[in-house]
Amino acid sequence: MVADVSAASPTAAPEPGQPARRTAGRGPVAWVAMYHSVSDCPDDPYNVTVTPERLDRQLAWLARRGLRGVSMRELLAARARGEERGLVGLTFDDGYADFVSSALPVLYRRGCTATVFVLPGRLDGENAWEPDGPRKPLLGMAGIRRVATAGMEVASHGLTHLDLTKVSDEVLRAEVESSRHLLAGITGGDVEGFCYPYGYMDERVAAAVRRAGYRYACAISPGPDGCGDFALPRIHLGRADTAPRLEVKRRLARFFGRAVGAE
Template sequence: MFCYHKITSRIDFGICVRTPDDFARDVRWVASLPAELRPHFIFDDGYDDTFHTAYPILESFGFKASLFVITDWIGKRNDWDANFFGKFEHISLPALRELAAAGWEIGSHGASHRALTTLSSAELRREVFSSKRYLEDALGVAVRKISFPFGLFNQRVIDACQDAGYDSAVSIRCASACGYVQRSLAVYRFDRQSHLRAKLHCHWLELMRLRAINSFSGLTVLMH
């Protein structure tokens, strides 16, 4: 799975962004691969540019995707993010309903984008149970998957997610596809086609590079 966050041409000094042109090239390259090698596209955080920009590009190639949403922030700007250079809007509920009707998988990214490993049992339960219930009630679809905020998880988090009824989970920090937790590979601002190819084949050097990059998400964790 290739994991994206923002798809925008707006100025953003973070790394979790692809321009629309870069994303279109990514999708075109994936479309050129044999069907059995094509990675699935997923989007964490649920920004409105997923609907306005990524969705039309993917539709033009006949691709569906998965979107993992922070339920407390639907239709709001991302004040939870430690990005001091501008704020971005999250997807609206009507747009979420349109994506679900178009065949996209909608999953949870927690209720508030807090690191699940740092929470009390009551807080953890709210993050995984309430976000799932909200999406199912609002969209009328089963929510079967959760993507862990910051990729952070432990056995306690897995147990809570299983108790909540999720069939599986996704993490950008998962060392490999390990049963319940599936690995996703983040695509960042500076990635070229050679990086995408290395991700596709899980090249050890690319996995080390991603591990180093993902470790910097600790700044936002500390800000919460």
């Protein structure tokens, strides 16, 4: 779940999580899509659900424009080579179990990969942090391993989905460091990425993520100056994002500070 859950009009800018800054004078840029649950559930008070059919149409829309969705790991590796043009980052927050049943088949069909930010402190649990809306199951150990063996990137969303800007240093360290170690034990591989729950972050939280050994972290809007790859911005996509809305969001990504620029 993220702080940004509004549904923009077809002519609106990408939904804001925090006031965005314009970026200019940088090299080639790529943008990053932020998804959550993929299901046919009509009860969606937080605008975090996209149907499999809508996801398929959105990925087809990318393909028609010569764009391909990839994980953050692939996107950042391509950026390091100066080859990020034509790529779009695909991220799925909260680690919903429906990623395996509903998103994976669509990603396979479209030749895409993605990053799934999961909660190892809520294995086989549910989205209890949402006060309203339906309870949805989260990935357990078997599901996380299925995601990893399918060629997707598994990354951390913290342990239990807390607003990390409001927790003690001890809790922050546990949420950031322990989640990384637990996921490495489940997948048998390194865990490079982190995603701030609700999109909330500040300099203290970003510094904790950096110290924990992550390579990057995803936010919503760019973070404080100097955060760099530890506050990578994203664009929220949901079931209402048809072709006209996607085109507006694509065009405004860089203008509103929602693009990942060259280093």
